[in-house]
Amino acid sequence: MYAILDIETTGGKFNEEGITEIAIYKYDGHEVIDQFISLVNPEREIQEFVAKLTGINNKMLKNAPKFYEIAKRIIEITQDCILIAHNASFDYRILKTEFNRLGYDYLKNTICTVALSKKLIKDAPSYSLGKLCRHLGIPVTDRHRANGDAYATVKLFKLLIDKDNKKEIITQSIKYFDNRHEKLRILRIIDSIPETQGVFYIHNQEGKIIFIGRGRNMKLELNKQFVKKTNKAEKVLKRVFEVSYEETGNPLLTRLKYHLELDKIRPKYNIIRKRKKVSKTFNNHSFLLFDKGRKPEENAVILIENNEVIGYAFTNLAFQENKLSILRSMLTKIENKQLAKIIIKNYLLKNKVQKLVRISDENTDVLV
Structure with missing residues (x-):
């Protein structure tokens, strides 16, 4: 079951926005079975440019219900549903922020139709809702109003479901609130690395090496890297796409390869320290x-x-x-x-x- 929604806001500083209008369509995969549409009194001023874009002004919202008055209805219509929105991270963040103000932890799995469209409609000139719908021949009324945009997203999502023949891409596109997909992906990466001595390379989605690690047990060292709570470690974890490795067999070759690779590749998230100087010659020349x-x-x-x-x-x-x-x-x-x-x-x-x-x-x- 899906809850397809769109939210209009006052604009303003991050996490200080208020909802001015919300539209939710409950969709069972075949048809809309329930809907909720309402203006909302945000109890704060609307940014001027937002008012011009949406046509919603402060006067219109004076007698509209406040968020706490419609919160129960939102919980009811979205219960047991995956939230669907065009740029879902924005709409979900706004909803969570409003519920947080009421002391309620609103947790939902989400699907973003922007990301989904990029996977299923690769030739689109743009993935903004208006231009994408125009490209696909989906009519849109009341653009930049919650009801018009939400209903356009319903039609877009119907089309995307039809294009996903094996019903795999949509399932894989669910972003779980507890990050379970991401956790499983990281576990699969860790399991692909052997418990042997060597050097490992963390790549981002473009294939670029962003971090190099080493250890007597590469799997253990990689796991340690992923559970660190430092700022750099968390950035590496967020960007990791795959990990490659080279076995070395002994500590000297591990150390040698690690530092030579650091010097050559200069990964973004490694700290490269200067080596201490030693005498210029070996005891034996050859x-x-x-x-x-x-x-x-x-x-x-x-x-x-x-x-x-x-x-x-x-x-x-x-x-x-x-x-x-x-x-x-x-x-x-x-x-x-x-x-x-x-x-x-x-x-x-x-x-x-x-x-x-x-x-x-x-x-x-x-x-x-």
Whole structure:
């Protein structure tokens, strides 16, 4: 069951507006079965430009019922209904604000016909109610009056129901007051990430990386990120569309990849700190660093040559370590060699790796 509505207001500061007119049509998916239309005394002045737009002035509303006098009727006609409106977030916010003033928590699931139209009518030149109805051949009377706009929205919603052949898009477009769809979507994203060591990338709807995270358990770290209550974390949660990841196998490669990616991508919601300086050279100018790979039969290897970090690769344990020429062809090259050197040197000062293998100074294809 649906309650299709339109509200006209006084205008003014956010959440200080008052309702001047309301129209609600109760719709069962086939026909209108009830309706409520009324002017409302907002007990505040109407903004001049709003009066010109709607034709509703302060004098017209002097003897109209106040909101508390029609609140019960609104609750009755919208009971067990999904609220439908063109720009539903506005109409629902206005209703909630009025009910909040009465000390009543008005909670409804909503569908916005603007968002729904964008999914089902992709060739429309505009999604404003008037232009959209004109494009679709839907007659509109009393534009910018609650009754005229609400009834036009009824006709628009009928058309959208017909276009949604499988009845999936409308169901998916319901915005639940308890955010259950959003919570389920976030849970699905978290479940798609493994409980392994690595780096994860949070993308927005356009595919842009807006945050990079890391951890020994990526799923756990991603979940921690989504439950944080900081301003930045909440912005990330609001904008996340998908999460990709790369397994690294060990803490050094996790740290290395994380900071190199931060430096290269510069995601909007990461804090990028300057690295502490270390001495410019390694103890050995050329060597291979071996550590755990992503799975038991694999090693991660980093090549340092002539005191520069060249790149990293993952190799099978059976790989012959003296075949350096083969290893070179497998490397993922590192661009910011100075940053990589700082990260690796800082790590080796406090941590151990599986093995360091020196490369002969005379022949960089020979290991000693």
